[in-house]
Amino acid sequence: MKSTGIVRKLDQLGRIVIPKELRSMLNIEIKTPLAILIDGDQIVLEKYQPYSACIITGESSDENLSIANGSIVLSKEGAEKLIQELELKVERQHR
Template sequence: MKSTGIVRKLDQLGRIVIPKELRNMLEIEIKTPLAILVDGEQIILEKYQPYRACMVTGESSDDNVSLANGHIILSPEGAEKVMNELKQYMDNK
């Protein structure tokens, strides 16, 4: 894990503020769901992604396909976007 060197204190309600620079860097916007994980003494925050959510559109559906042993999940719309971008990329080579 990479240290940011940023230290924050909890407020009276147990809240911390994630610095704007980190939110921008990680594309965390207002109302972005975050999962809270515990690993030993560490608390880990990560963007929450529902099971079988498309990596392009974020859509969660039974119509989504799983590729590369579950490492890539795409909705039909997401797959179409990826195919179009790949076609453009290959046409420009």
């Protein structure tokens, strides 16, 4: 992770303000939903996307295919690219 050098304190209600510069840089506007994640002892904020992003293209859509109990998400384009790569690998192995 990249350090910003910015330090903020929690207020009495447990809130923290994300500086305007960071919100602008990351295109976070008023009412942008943020997901709160835990990574070890770190709290991570990220823009909430209701649909998981494709592991190949990064596309987030309700049409994405989720397989392997949700651990692999593919868009149509990502699935096509994956199939092409697999076909190439199989073809090379049969030479």
